[in-house]
Amino acid sequence: MATAAAAAEVAELINVTMAGKSITRRQVARMIITGTMDAAVSADKIGRHKLAGISLTEGTRTAPARDDDDEQPGGFVFITDAHVAVLAAGITGRTGGGRTRPMAGVGMAVWLQRTMGLRVREALGVEKADLRTRKNGERYLRLRSQASRDGRTRVPLKHRKEGEGRNVPVPDYVWDMVAAMQDSPLCPGPRGNRYMTYSTAWDRFTAITAALGIAGYTTHSLRHQFASECLDDGMNIVDLSTVLGHADPSVTLRIYVHAMPDAEARTRAMMNARWTARPALTAVAA
Numbered sequence: 001m002a003t004a005a006a007a008a009e010v011a012e013l014i015n016v017t018m019a020g021k022s023i024t025r026r027q028v029a030r031m032i033i034t035g036t037m038d039a040a041v042s043a044d045k046i047g048r049h050k051l052a053g054i055s056l057t058e059g060t061r062t063a064p065a066r067d068d069d070d071e072q073p074g075g076f077v078f079i080t081d082a083h084v085a086v087l088a089a090g091i092t093g094r095t096g097g098g099r100t101r102p103m104a105g106v107g108m109a110v111w112l113q114r115t116m117g118l119r120v121r122e123a124l125g126v127e128k129a130d131l132r133t134r135k136n137g138e139r140y141l142r143l144r145s146q147a148s149r150d151g152r153t154r155v156p157l158k159h160r161k162e163g164e165g166r167n168v169p170v171p172d173y174v175w176d177m178v179a180a181m182q183d184s185p186l187c188p189g190p191r192g193n194r195y196m197t198y199s200t201a202w203d204r205f206t207a208i209t210a211a212l213g214i215a216g217y218t219t220h221s222l223r224h225q226f227a228s229e230c231l232d233d234g235m236n237i238v239d240l241s242t243v244l245g246h247a248d249p250s251v252t253l254r255i256y257v258h259a260m261p262d263a264e265a266r267t268r269a270m271m272n273a274r275w276t277a278r279p280a281l282t283a284v285a286a
Contacts, residue, residue, distance in 0.1 A: 017101060077216040078225050084114050086208060093211030103207045108186040109196065110205075111177065112141075113222035116168050117230070117244050120219045121146040124196050125154045128183050131170055139170040143245075151193035151200075159247055166245050227256050 010033055018026050037049040090105035109123035118126075125147035133139050144165035145154035156162050178186065189196040198219075205219050223244070230240050241252035 017099075077214070077221060078228075079214060079217055079221075081114075083212060083214065084110055084222070086212065087205060090204075091208055091211055093207065103211060104204050105208065106187070106201050106204050107196070108174075108177065108181075109201060110222055111174055112186070113220075114226055115171050115174050116141065117223050117226040118143070118168070119146070119158060119223060119245070120201060121149075121198055122157065122245075124151075124187050124198065124201060126186050128178055128181055128186060131175065131178055139172075139175050141168040141170050143168055147187075147195035147197070149198065151189040151195040151197040153194065157245065160245075166242065168243055224255075227252070231256055 014026050014030055014033075018029060034049075037046070040046045041048060086105070087110045088105050088107055091103050092100050093103045108126070109118075109120070112118045112123040112126060113120065122143060125145055126141065126143070130142050130144075131139065132142055142165070143157065144163060146157055148155045157165050185195050187196040187201075188194065190200065202219055209215075209217050227240060227244060230243075231237070237253050237256075238249050240256075241249040244252060246252045
């Protein structure tokens with residue numbers, strides 16, 4: 001640790017290998033490493049070290065202050081379904097030093113967001129038993145809670161009281177993926193947590209998107225992409241607000257007005273289809 005080369009390796013660890021981690025975690029890692037070396041110097045185990053000057057690089061990916069804060073208007077980046085699959089399963093990424101390291105995926109949560117429009121912690125808290133079938137064969141998710149911040153339990157949904165929630169249609173694609181899974185949380189957390197925490201999901205998500213070279217895509221972008229495509233396919237704003245869990249359709253409209261650029265053309269086509277074939281009106285005598 002007395003050499004400049006060793007200091008460079010530690011800097012790579014903190015600023016490259018741990019690039020997907022939050023700024024706080026990287027600061028703690030630096031503190032532990034330099035603190036250990038300081039203690040070794042004090043105990044005369046080593047003469048000196050060159051780790052004191054390591055700084056964190058600019059542009060570090062950090063988790064937002066509020067999780068699933070998706071009620072802010074703005075433009076959104078779209079990704080392919082192949083990228084979603086990588087986010088779910090994980091990837092072996094290459095660091096700046098040419099090394100590779102495994103990056104764990106976020107699991108089923110990304111598919112629940114991408115195909116059903118769930119918020120992040122809503123998706124992280126889903127259990128297999130929450131997916132149900134009506135007598136007529138319709139499949140739906142009975143969503144009444146979301147994962148707690150610490151991943152140990154479930155809490156009421158955003159802006160909802162205990163027991164309140166919504167039913168969300170489940171596409172066959174997701175149903176088939178879940179069918180072979182155990183009767184337990186779809187996204188179990190590491191280190192004994194029942195559910196994956198938001199911070200863990202964020203760390204994994206940002207590490208993989210960085211490795212894939214995807215910029216501007218966040219954990220709630222999957223939900224935005226789902227909603228935008230629903231509108232593009234002609235879904236009305238009131239129905240969409242119900243699926244997304246917005247208490248007021250005006251919130252949905254404010255966020256996703258950008259996704260309806262052809263609204264005027266659609267209205268014109270609808271009116272033409274309704275009125276072009278109508279018989280000419282007979283003038284009424286005065």
